[in-house]
Amino acid sequence: MGAKKMNKKGFVAAGxxxxxxxxGCSSNDGGGSADNGNGADGNEPKEKANISSAIYDRGSVPAxxxxxxxxxxxxxxxxxxxxxxxxxxxxxxxxxxxxxxxLASGSAPDLLFEYSPAIRNIxxxxxxxxxLDELIEEHSTSYKAMxxxxxxxxxxxxxDDGKLYYFGRLNEVVPNRAVLIRKDWLDxxxxxxxxxxxxxxxxxxxxxxxxxxxxxxxxxxxxAVSGNSTRTLDQIFQKMGFVLRDDEIVxxxxxxxxxxxxxxxxxxxxxxxxxxxxxxxxxxARQDFVTGKLGIYPVLLNxxxxxxxxxxTLKDNVPDAEIIxxxxxxxxxxxxxxxxxxxxxxxxxxxxxxxxPEAVMAYxxxxxxxxxxxxxxxxxEGEHYEMGENGCPVALDNDKTEQVGYTVDLQMLMxxxxxxxxxxxxxxxxxPEVPLExxxxxxxxQGLEAYIDLDRPYSEITISEHMPQxxxxxxxxxxxxxxxxxxxxxxxxxxxxxxxxxxxxxxAQKVFQNGMGPEAEAWLKDWYANNKDTAFLAEDxxxxxxxxQGIDK
Amino acid sequence: MKDTTGDKWFYAVNYVLLSLIGLTCLFPLVHVAxxxxxxxxAIMSGLVxxxxxxxxxxxxxxxxxxxxxxxxxxxxLLITLVGVALSMLLTMLAAYPLSRRYFxxxxxxxxxxxxxxxxxxxIIPTYLVVKGLGLINTYFAIWLPALVSTYNxxxxxxxxxxxxxxxxxxxxxxxxxxxxxxxxxxxPLSLPMIATLSLFYGVYYWNAFMNVLIYINDTDKYNLSVLxxxxxxxxxxxxxxxxxxxEEAARMTPEAIKSAGVVVMIVPMLLVYPFLQKYFVKGxxxxxxxx
Numbered sequence: 046m047g048a049k050k051m052n053k054k055g056f057v058a059a060g061x062x063x064x065x066x067x068x069g070c071s072s073n074d075g076g077g078s079a080d081n082g083n084g085a086d087g088n089e090p091k092e093k094a095n096i097s098s099a100i101y102d103r104g105s106v107p108a109x110x111x112x113x114x115x116x117x118x119x120x121x122x123x124x125x126x127x128x129x130x131x132x133x134x135x136x137x138x139x140x141x142x143x144x145x146x147x148l149a150s151g152s153a154p155d156l157l158f159e160y161s162p163a164i165r166n167i168x169x170x171x172x173x174x175x176x177l178d179e180l181i182e183e184h185s186t187s188y189k190a191m192x193x194x195x196x197x198x199x200x201x202x203x204x205d206d207g208k209l210y211y212f213g214r215l216n217e218v219v220p221n222r223a224v225l226i227r228k229d230w231l232d233x234x235x236x237x238x239x240x241x242x243x244x245x246x247x248x249x250x251x252x253x254x255x256x257x258x259x260x261x262x263x264x265x266x267x268x269a270v271s272g273n274s275t276r277t278l279d280q281i282f283q284k285m286g287f288v289l290r291d292d293e294i295v296x297x298x299x300x301x302x303x304x305x306x307x308x309x310x311x312x313x314x315x316x317x318x319x320x321x322x323x324x325x326x327x328x329x330a331r332q333d334f335v336t337g338k339l340g341i342y343p344v345l346l347n348x349x350x351x352x353x354x355x356x357x358t359l360k361d362n363v364p365d366a367e368i369i370x371x372x373x374x375x376x377x378x379x380x381x382x383x384x385x386x387x388x389x390x391x392x393x394x395x396x397x398x399x400x401x402p403e404a405v406m407a408y409x410x411x412x413x414x415x416x417x418x419x420x421x422x423x424x425x426e427g428e429h430y431e432m433g434e435n436g437c438p439v440a441l442d443n444d445k446t447e448q449v450g451y452t453v454d455l456q457m458l459m460x461x462x463x464x465x466x467x468x469x470x471x472x473x474x475x476x477p478e479v480p481l482e483x484x485x486x487x488x489x490x491q492g493l494e495a496y497i498d499l500d501r502p503y504s505e506i507t508i509s510e511h512m513p514q515x516x517x518x519x520x521x522x523x524x525x526x527x528x529x530x531x532x533x534x535x536x537x538x539x540x541x542x543x544x545x546x547x548x549x550x551x552x553a554q555k556v557f558q559n560g561m562g563p564e565a566e567a568w569l570k571d572w573y574a575n576n577k578d579t580a581f582l583a584e585d586x587x588x589x590x591x592x593x594q595g596i597d598k
Numbered sequence: 599m600k601d602t603t604g605d606k607w608f609y610a611v612n613y614v615l616l617s618l619i620g621l622t623c624l625f626p627l628v629h630v631a632x633x634x635x636x637x638x639x640a641i642m643s644g645l646v647x648x649x650x651x652x653x654x655x656x657x658x659x660x661x662x663x664x665x666x667x668x669x670x671x672x673x674x675l676l677i678t679l680v681g682v683a684l685s686m687l688l689t690m691l692a693a694y695p696l697s698r699r700y701f702x703x704x705x706x707x708x709x710x711x712x713x714x715x716x717x718x719x720x721i722i723p724t725y726l727v728v729k730g731l732g733l734i735n736t737y738f739a740i741w742l743p744a745l746v747s748t749y750n751x752x753x754x755x756x757x758x759x760x761x762x763x764x765x766x767x768x769x770x771x772x773x774x775x776x777x778x779x780x781x782x783x784x785x786p787l788s789l790p791m792i793a794t795l796s797l798f799y800g801v802y803y804w805n806a807f808m809n810v811l812i813y814i815n816d817t818d819k820y821n822l823s824v825l826x827x828x829x830x831x832x833x834x835x836x837x838x839x840x841x842x843x844x845e846e847a848a849r850m851t852p853e854a855i856k857s858a859g860v861v862v863m864i865v866p867m868l869l870v871y872p873f874l875q876k877y878f879v880k881g882x883x884x885x886x887x888x889x
Contacts, residue, residue, distance in 0.1 A: 104817075104820075104825045104828035107664050108662075112816065112817040114816065136824065139831075150722075150725055332643055332644035335643050336643045336644070362643060
């Protein structure tokens, strides 16, 4: 329309304003960099160094306490430790992305904490980590002593170039998996608990068909197979992929066949929930159990949490229910022990770009002190806890309970007092004066007895955190291959006569051949041959258990 | 024209079917709300469907006291309101000149902007740019990179182009300048479209997750999406985890609290939508090209 000319001045003015706005928005409230001033008592004339540390964020810090990077306990650490620590929060379940961006942009903290060995391995591969041998040798006191007392710590933290990269801690070894069975049902039907997989089938069938809860309805299931029960059952048959047999690494095809046949039989006879494939996170199985409809429940569990959650709900719904843990029934592959908690857990590493590694080392020495761990876990004596009769801290039930309990990840280097002093382990978490917890404690003891039977072999090569990290492409392809094999396995179970176990086995072996299976096998065999003395394997796990439990051999 | 019997049947069946489908969509929402108000034993036993069992407000109490959900809610609100205001302002200021036919090099500018829709740099390069500008740990790292959605801007541009010429000519004759024309004449006529685009931007900013996760370091600046995501993910991951940290089991968020977190996150959007709905329905059609 009208010959309106573009106002050039307007352009320039707008451009200038925008760039001014951006420049003015520069961050001036970064992550709260620590002051150089030492606010602690005047006995320390030397200025404290400034270091930075990562800390997991789980979104679980009460609003009144502050944030995970700034609360009473982080301040306590800076005041009582050898350095002023600035914490960088890393979301617990998105840590890989967060660490990637922090490391790539050079803003990662000095001390990195991460549970997952796969993620730590990425840092190692990218050469982001500082080798620790010299640093510990020359500047460490407490951690150096720990390495001498517990050589497994060094073994587990050493990577394939022979250098030590990870700091870690020692945990109390307890079984993490169990097979729980309704003892009251066994008694009612006059049965013994199953000791072989054939007996497992018989008992599951009886639970399904003989109405053990006596309500006249056909509503009881024999065995749960979904969610976490899957892997527990896999361990019984040793269907664990690559396994160690007769000092050699092989793929357990016979276990594949045996377990598939077992499951197929159960499925076709309706002994298990026909809908189990849809129960991805095991919710249905758990509901069946807590409402008293399930006879045999293989689980992955924390004994204390199980007591206060599932066991409590079960007893609320079915007060007469009685459960016991039973040793893994014997399969053709053998009779095994379940997954144990990782006794030597690597959790921390130092960023190669750290300005002051000696200060970080001093901080690590401070973190592993038992008194530090006790304060972080229980609080201040007299305010948050008191020492109980058994010599273990007992939380006080006052208005300050919210002030403790969110510091789980600050304790990532805390070695369990049970390991150092032989007391205050999982057992002390149960309060025997509460009937429910006493029953839970009994269950825990029964579990220890059933599962710490070291004459039995371990179903896996080693604790999964100590398995070596394969090269990335091999790892990814193998993941795909395993997924396809898993689908064939499920298909064999549910397809009736249209698809037999034999067919599934042949097809799975073909997928394995074409999906880099032989390469993975060769890689593992090679790793085993070169590392069987230095790697942390099942036999080392057993040695630690013997030591912790005081078993002679 | 009166409906025949056939027509009536058709409508009846239609209404029934569509209502059923609508209720099916509603069901998960009602279920989650019911979970958030139920007792945890009942939840674990699978007794909760659309009505809370064992009515309790514990989950909300624990959510509000035990996590920073109020702060995160405030942060989400701040990010959304300021983000929408800035985005709408810039989008309008971009769309208006491009809709003026007498704008020199109009085609070229439009093409340049469309070009940016074709590809993105990826996380690390974008992060380095944002870091270089010193925007890390501020909300400008959320606002600036996504300030103008080219798609929305084009919708607005075509809308402006379709406004009747006569009004604009009349305003010009009366001596109206560019900015006044935009503010006084064109915007009041564009309310449906402004409401729609504000809603689009609003939902984008409210749900911002990845950007907040990567650019914001202080946990008290996190928004609701990140907080709720942390609570929900923990359950899924633990099921997949083969290596099991015993103490993490004790830290897993109970189902009721997760549901309460989800409810807190959804409710604002639920409240806003009905009011903007009439604009929304009109607005979606507006962007289509008129003959």
